[in-house]
Amino acid sequence: MTKFDSFKTFNLSQSMLDVLEKKGFFKPTPIQVHVIPLLMKGNRDIIGQAQTGTGKTAAFGIPIIERLTGNAASIQALVLTPTRELALQVSEELESLRGDKNIRIVPLYGGQAIKNQLKTLTSGADIVVGTPGRIIDHLKRGNIKLDSVSYLVLDEADEMLNMGFIEDVKEIFRSTNENKQMLLFSATMPTPIIKLAKKHMRNHDYVSVSQEDLIAEFTDQVWFELTEEQKFEALCRLIDINDGFYGLVFCNTKSDTVEIAQKLGERGYAADALNGDLTQDQRENILKKFRTRRLNILVATDVAARGIDVVELTHVINYSLPQDAESYIHRIGRTGRAGKQGTAITFVTPADSRRFESFIRTAGAEVRLEKVPSVKDVLNSRTKSFKRDIAQIIRTGEYQDFLKLANELLDRQQANAVVASLLKYYFQDTLKEDHYPELDAGRSKEDDGKVRLFVAIGDYEDMTPEKMPAFLSRESGINDLELDTIEVFSKFSFVTVPKKQADLLLKRFADMRKRNRPFVELAMNSNVRENRKK
Structure with a gap:
C-alpha cells in the first residue's frame, strides 16, 4: 500500500471524506497525490504538468475548500480557465465538492450578461471561476476586488497562451496580493508559460503526471x-x-x-x-x-x-x-x-x-x-437488466401509483397472462433473436475462412497487385495460390488468402525476414497479442 492509497491519508475533514465517498472517489489520482499534501501545507506555489482528465480540479479544489473560512465577504480563491465551458465545468465540480460547507462559488464568463453576474456577486463570493476577459471586465467596472485572494489557480495555461490570453492573465496577476498561493496547470510547458511562472511565482514545486x-x-x-x-x-x-x-x-x-x-x-x-x-x-x-x-x-x-x-x-x-x-x-x-x-x-x-x-x-x-457479443449474449444481458430494474422498483415501493390499475387487470385476467402481455407491450419484438441483424465477429461472411497477411514488399520495390501472385508463388513454391484481395503500399502490402494457404505461406516464409521482422505475417502483428498477455 502506498503512502497515499486513500483520501483518508490526507488528514481531510470527515465532511470532505463523506463528499468524496458519495461521489465515488476512493483512491486519489497521481496528480491528487502530489498536489493535495502540498496545498494542505500552504507554503509553496505549485506547477503541475497534467492534461485534462487527470483529476486536476479535485486536486486543487479539495484543499482549497478545506482551508477556506467561508464568509463570502471577499474573494478568497480565483480560478482562471481559457473557455466559458471549462469555467462552468470547474465551478460545477467545486460545487459538488463543497458538501455542506457554507461557501459561495461563482462562475464569471463571456456570453452571459454582466448585469446578471453583478447581481450574483452582490451576495458575495468565496471562489470565483472565470475566463480572463470577463474577469478583467469586472475588475475595470469595480465589480470585484482581488486583493484578498489567498489562492490563484491558472488552469490549462498553454491553452490560454494559444488563445492569446496571457497578457490578460498578467494584468489579473497585478490586481492580486503578493502573499497568495499560486497553482499553474498546463499540459505542455512552452517557454512563455515557464517565463510567466518564474516571474510571478515564489518558491515552487513542480509535479508531472503523464496521461499514459x-x-x-x-x-x-x-x-x-x-x-x-x-x-x-x-x-x-x-x-x-x-x-x-x-x-x-x-x-x-x-x-x-x-x-x-x-x-x-x-x-x-x-x-x-x-x-x-x-x-x-x-x-x-x-x-x-x-x-x-x-x-x-x-x-x-x-x-x-x-x-x-x-x-x-x-x-x-x-x-x-x-x-x-x-x-x-x-x-x-x-x-x-x-x-x-x-x-x-x-x-x-x-x-x-x-x-x-x-x-x-x-x-x-x-x-x-x-x-x-452474440445475439444471445445481448438478449441475456437485457433480460437480466430488466429483472434487476423490476426488483429495484419493488424494493423501493415505487409501484404504488399503479396498484389500482394492476388490480383491475388482475381481476379480469390470469397473472402470468397480464405480465406476459405487459412484457410484449414494452419489448415488442426486441427480445427475439431475429430482431438483430446477422453479424459475424471479425470478418464478413464472404471473407469467412480467409486470412489477411502482411507482406514486407511494396511499390517502392516495383511491386504491383498484378505482380504479387507470381512473386508469392515463386518464393513459396505454391503454384495454386488463391489471392482474394491485394493491396500494395509504398513499403509493404496486404493479401487475403484461404486459411489453409495462409498457414502454408507463413510456414514457407518463416525464416525470411526484412527490417528485423518476418517477411510474411498475420496482418495484425502477433507481438500485439503477446503484449496483451503480459
Whole structure:
C-alpha cells in the first residue's frame, strides 16, 4: 500500500471524506497525490504538468475548500480557465465538492450578461471561476476586488497562451496580493508559460503526471476486428450488453457524427452528435444533457470533444481510428478517470490494422482482442437488466401509483397472462433473436475462412497487385495460390488468402525476414497479442 492509497491519508475533514465517498472517489489520482499534501501545507506555489482528465480540479479544489473560512465577504480563491465551458465545468465540480460547507462559488464568463453576474456577486463570493476577459471586465467596472485572494489557480495555461490570453492573465496577476498561493496547470510547458511562472511565482514545486500512466492504471483497452459495414451493429450490441453505458463515441468526420447519432436515436438510444457545426448555445445544451445523463451517448469528433471533462464515463469507443497515436492516447484517456475503471474500445478494420498496431506500440498499451457479443449474449444481458430494474422498483415501493390499475387487470385476467402481455407491450419484438441483424465477429461472411497477411514488399520495390501472385508463388513454391484481395503500399502490402494457404505461406516464409521482422505475417502483428498477455 502506498503512502497515499486513500483520501483518508490526507488528514481531510470527515465532511470532505463523506463528499468524496458519495461521489465515488476512493483512491486519489497521481496528480491528487502530489498536489493535495502540498496545498494542505500552504507554503509553496505549485506547477503541475497534467492534461485534462487527470483529476486536476479535485486536486486543487479539495484543499482549497478545506482551508477556506467561508464568509463570502471577499474573494478568497480565483480560478482562471481559457473557455466559458471549462469555467462552468470547474465551478460545477467545486460545487459538488463543497458538501455542506457554507461557501459561495461563482462562475464569471463571456456570453452571459454582466448585469446578471453583478447581481450574483452582490451576495458575495468565496471562489470565483472565470475566463480572463470577463474577469478583467469586472475588475475595470469595480465589480470585484482581488486583493484578498489567498489562492490563484491558472488552469490549462498553454491553452490560454494559444488563445492569446496571457497578457490578460498578467494584468489579473497585478490586481492580486503578493502573499497568495499560486497553482499553474498546463499540459505542455512552452517557454512563455515557464517565463510567466518564474516571474510571478515564489518558491515552487513542480509535479508531472503523464496521461499514459493514468491510462495504464485505470483504462481497460479492448479492440474488435470488423468491416466498415459491421461497426454500427457492433456498437449497438456493446451498448446493450454494458448496463449503465455512459460514453463517448469518436468519429473522424462531422457527417459521421450526425449519421451515427441519428441511427442510434432511431434505435431508441439517448444519443446526440457533437461537432464543429454547432453554435455555442447548441453545444452547451447538448453537454448539459450529457452531464445530467439525459443523454448517455455522445458521438463526437476530436476537435468538438476538446474541453469535455466528464469524470464518470464508463466507455470511450473509437468508431473510427484517429489519425495519430497522440489522438488515440488522448481519446482513450477520457475514461478511467477520478480513480474509476473505464473501458476503451477500438473498432479496427483490415485497412486500419497496421496503423492501430503502431498506436499500441507508441502508447505501450496492453490491448485485448475480443469477439462482438452474440445475439444471445445481448438478449441475456437485457433480460437480466430488466429483472434487476423490476426488483429495484419493488424494493423501493415505487409501484404504488399503479396498484389500482394492476388490480383491475388482475381481476379480469390470469397473472402470468397480464405480465406476459405487459412484457410484449414494452419489448415488442426486441427480445427475439431475429430482431438483430446477422453479424459475424471479425470478418464478413464472404471473407469467412480467409486470412489477411502482411507482406514486407511494396511499390517502392516495383511491386504491383498484378505482380504479387507470381512473386508469392515463386518464393513459396505454391503454384495454386488463391489471392482474394491485394493491396500494395509504398513499403509493404496486404493479401487475403484461404486459411489453409495462409498457414502454408507463413510456414514457407518463416525464416525470411526484412527490417528485423518476418517477411510474411498475420496482418495484425502477433507481438500485439503477446503484449496483451503480459
